[in-house]
Amino acid sequence: AQSVTQLDSQVPVFEEAPVELRCNYSSSVSVYLFWYVQYPNQGLQLLLKYLSGSTLVKGINGFEAEFNKSQTSFHLRKPSVHISDTAEYFCAVSPTGTASKLTFGTGTRLQVTL
Amino acid sequence: GAGVSQSPSNKVTEKGKDVELRCDPISGHTALYWYRQSLGQGLEFLIYFQGNSAPDKSGLPSDRFSAERTGGSVSTLTIQRTQQEDSAVYLCASSLGAGGPHEQYFGPGTRLTVT
Numbered sequence: 001a002q003s004v005t006q007l008d009s010q011v012p013v014f015e016e017a018p019v020e021l022r023c024n025y026s027s028s029v030s031v032y033l034f035w036y037v038q039y040p041n042q043g044l045q046l047l048l049k050y051l052s053g054s055t056l057v058k059g060i061n062g063f064e065a066e067f068n069k070s071q072t073s074f075h076l077r078k079p080s081v082h083i084s085d086t087a088e089y090f091c092a093v094s095p096t097g098t099a100s101k102l103t104f105g106t107g108t109r110l111q112v113t114l
Numbered sequence: 115g116a117g118v119s120q121s122p123s124n125k126v127t128e129k130g131k132d133v134e135l136r137c138d139p140i141s142g143h144t145a146l147y148w149y150r151q152s153l154g155q156g157l158e159f160l161i162y163f164q165g166n167s168a169p170d171k172s173g174l175p176s177d178r179f180s181a182e183r184t185g186g187s188v189s190t191l192t193i194q195r196t197q198q199e200d201s202a203v204y205l206c207a208s209s210l211g212a213g214g215p216h217e218q219y220f221g222p223g224t225r226l227t228v229t
Binding site: 032036041042043044045046049051090092100101102103104105106107 | 118145147149156157158159162170173205207209215216217218219220221222223
């Protein structure tokens with residue numbers, strides 16, 4: 001079984017400041033890692049994913065994440081946030097060798113203000 | 115092209131009634147998933163369909179929940195004898211195939227309120 005922990009339920013940040021959203025996971029098998037974003041009253045949209053290879057993954061809207069196997073982490077970063085980045089962010093994992101049902105973290109609400 | 119669509123967008127029902135939620139996946143996607151998003155439980159996997167294989171029902175919370183997928187396309191999630199704890203947003207997703215590398219595309223969800 002897999003589990004995902006997002007310790008920060010809310011992260012307030014000023015516009016143009018950097019941000020890091022933390023994600024740690026636990027799994028007895030190899031996993032793929034994902035970050036999804038959910039804007040108000042919308043479905044989930046994939047930001048980026050780690051499957052294999054380079055541990056630094058770049059996604060849409062200027063976001064990037066780094067896979068750290070020893071720390072079982074997959075933190076999401078953006079060097080300069082915009083008001084439009086205000087949304088809920090979900091970290092998720094799925095086993096590599098079986099059906100790709102996702103296990104999600106509880107989400108982090110990113111609130112960007114002027 | 116068209117994304118995943120779900121209907122209705124909102125559903126209010128009385129406790130004890132049955133409800134049906136519909137999902138239209140992206141054309142050509144063989145895998146279809148249902149998830150539930152609720153305040154108390156976060157995002158939970160419910161059920162997964164892949165082609166003609168038997169569905170993975172391991173996430174269904176009780177036998178009041180069932181789902182079918184007709185013709186390998188449209189799916190219906192049915193909740194019988196609804197309870198207040200069933201109130202949540204039900205999300206559908208589809209992907210090109212099974213296996214982690216395939217991105218899941220999510221629909222906007224159906225918000226279910228049980229009164």
